[in-house]
Structures are given as C-alpha cells and as structure tokens.
Amino acid sequence: MSLALDKPRQPRRPAARRSNGELYSWLFMRLSGLLLVVLVLGHLFIMNILDGGIHKINFGFVAGRWASPFWQFWDLAMLWLAQIHGGNGVRTIINDYARKDTTRFWLKMLLYVSMVLIVSLGTFVIFTFDPNISN
Amino acid sequence: MTSAGAPERSGTTRGGGTLYRGDLGMWSWVAHRITGVLTFFFLFTHVLDTALVRVSPNAYDAVIETYKNPVVNLFEVGLVGAVLYHALNGIRVMLVDFWEKGAKYQRVMLWTVLAVWVVVMIPGFYFMMERTISELVGGH
Numbered sequence: 296m297s298l299a300l301d302k303p304r305q306p307r308r309p310a311a312r313r314s315n316g317e318l319y320s321w322l323f324m325r326l327s328g329l330l331l332v333v334l335v336l337g338h339l340f341i342m343n344i345l346d347g348g349i350h351k352i353n354f355g356f357v358a359g360r361w362a363s364p365f366w367q368f369w370d371l372a373m374l375w376l377a378q379i380h381g382g383n384g385v386r387t388i389i390n391d392y393a394r395k396d397t398t399r400f401w402l403k404m405l406l407y408v409s410m411v412l413i414v415s416l417g418t419f420v421i422f423t424f425d426p427n428i429s430n
Numbered sequence: 431m432t433s434a435g436a437p438e439r440s441g442t443t444r445g446g447g448t449l450y451r452g453d454l455g456m457w458s459w460v461a462h463r464i465t466g467v468l469t470f471f472f473l474f475t476h477v478l479d480t481a482l483v484r485v486s487p488n489a490y491d492a493v494i495e496t497y498k499n500p501v502v503n504l505f506e507v508g509l510v511g512a513v514l515y516h517a518l519n520g521i522r523v524m525l526v527d528f529w530e531k532g533a534k535y536q537r538v539m540l541w542t543v544l545a546v547w548v549v550v551m552i553p554g555f556y557f558m559m560e561r562t563i564s565e566l567v568g569g570h
Contacts, residue, residue: 325527328520336517339510344557349497349506354487357480374477381470388463409474417477420484430488 320383327380334373358426367421374417382410458540462519465512472509503562507555514550518543 343349360366385406393399450456482490496502522539526532532539 325524328517328524332517332521335513339513343506343510344554347561348558349494349503350561352494352497354483354490357483357490377473381466381473384463384466385470388467413474413477416481420481424483428484428486430486 324380324383327376331373331376331380334369335377338369338373358424361421361424362426371418371421374421375414378410378414378417382406454540455536458519458522458543462516462523465516468512469509469516498562500562500566503559507551507558510554510558511547511551514554515543515547518546 342352361370386403389399389402389406393402479493480490482493497506519540522536522543525539526536
C-alpha cells in the first residue's frame with residue numbers, strides 16, 4: 296500500500312499564467328527615464344536657460360534647429376519616450392486612485408486617446424515641417 | 431537596515447480611518463507623482479503649441495509670446511524645477527532598485543537630490559528670469 300500524499304504547500308496546479316506586462320512597464324520606466332534625463336534636461340537647458348532663454352525662441356529658431364537631423368531625431372525620441380513614460384505613469388495613478396471600474400476604464404481610454412493624438416501630431420509636425428511656409 | 435526603515439507611527443484615528451504617515455521617503459514619492467503628472471499635462475499643451483509651426487510662423491510666434499509673459503515665465507521656472515526634481519529623484523529610485531546599497535543610502539540620496547536641486551535652481555532662476563526682471567525693474 297502506498298500513500299500518495301501531497302508535499303506540504305505543494306501547489307495543486309501551476310499558478311495561473313500571468314503576463315509580464317507590469318514587469319516590462321516597470322523596466323521601461325527606468326530605461327526611458329535614464330534617456331529622458333539627458334534628452335529633457337538638455338532640451339530645457341537649451342530652450343529656457345542658454346542664450347537668453349525663452350526670449351530667443353521664435354519660428355526662425357525652430358527652423359534653424361530642425362534643419363539638422365540630429366535635433367529632429369532628438370525631439371522625435373523625446374516626444375515618443377516622454378509621452379509613453381508619462382502616459383504609463385498616469386495609467387499607474389489612474390489604477391491607484393479610480394474607485395469604480397467604469398471610471399478607471401474611461402479615464403484610461405481618455406489617456407490612451409490623448410497619447411495617440413499627441414504622439415501622432417508631434418511626429419507629423421517633425422516630419423512635415425516646412426521652413427518656407429507662408430505667413 | 432535601520433537607517434532605511436521608517437520609524438513606526440500609528441495611523442491617525444481622525445475620521446475613523448487610518449492614514450499612513452510615512453517618513454521622508456513617502457513625501458519623495460508623493461512629490462515624484464505630482465511633478466510627473468504636472469509635467470505630463472504640460473507636455474500635452476506644449477506639443478499642441480509647437481504644432482502651430484505647421485500652421486504659420488505668425489501663429490507660432492504669437493503663441494510663443496505668451497511664454498515670454500512675466501507670470502508665465504515664472505511658471506516655466508516651476509516647470510524646470512518640477513522636471514529637475516523628477517529627474518534627480520528618478521535617478522535615486524533607480525539606484526534604490528538596482529544598486530545593492532541603494533536602500534541603505536536612500537535617505538542620504540534624497541538629501542543629495544534636494545541639495546543638487548537647490549544648487550542648480552539658483553543660477554537656473556537667474557538665467558530664466560534675468561531678462562523678465564530687468565525689463566520689469568528697468569522698463570527695458
């Protein structure tokens with residue numbers, strides 16, 4: 296006669312399969328954060344502090360910068376990373392504070408729509424910028 | 431590990447609930463959230479105003495003029511301060527997560543974050559507000 300007993304604490308079945316989405320989200324916040332420290336602080340330093348700060352900025356200044364692929368790429372990378380980093384942060388905050396499922400759902404829908412809108416608009420503007428556009 | 435642990439405090443009984451009143455670390459987390467959300471909302475506005483370069487130079491220049499208003503200029507100092515705190519504290523969070531001694535030194539790192547913030551913001555305030563203040567005081 297053999298006694299077939301489960302070992303103590305042995306799970307009856309494998310744990311329910313879960314996605315690693317939150318892990319990747321956590322990791323993304325750190326990796327994008329590291330890049331954004333350079334991109335955003337550099338952007339703020341150039342735009343708000345260097346050479347007269349905000350007072351130097353006008354259409355001609357933007358045209359001069361976006362004549363260079365380097366700054367186009369800088370701004371594009373900053374746009375995408377900041378929008379996804381910030382959107383993911385706000386998603387976490389909605390998850391923390393929304394009390395009703397419907398509130399949580401609609402707040403996140405609003406967030407996702409605004410993220411798609413801003414990333415699309417910004418990308419469109421960087422790629423189709425025309426320095427000779429008429430007044 | 432005692433230096434990393436927050437002192438135990440009992441929750442307040444006001445309102446019948448218990449309010450967690452954590453240590454300095456909790457406030458650094460609260461500030462991280464607030465500065466992050468404010469920056470995200472500004473980013474929404476900022477992409478919209480920059481998109482005006484696609485409309486016309488005049489439209490863009492007109493909206494950028496509002497950024498040169500003295501009150502808005504002061505808000506920009508606030509924005510830079512918020513982003514700078516978020517960046518510095520973000521580095522601290524990464525060190526707590528990935529550096530073996532991060533948790534041990536989290537409190538020292540927070541004070542370092544605040545010290546660096548002050549040291550950067552003093553000249554930062556000067557250079558951001560220089561022209562605005564001289565125009566306000568000297569009338570150009």
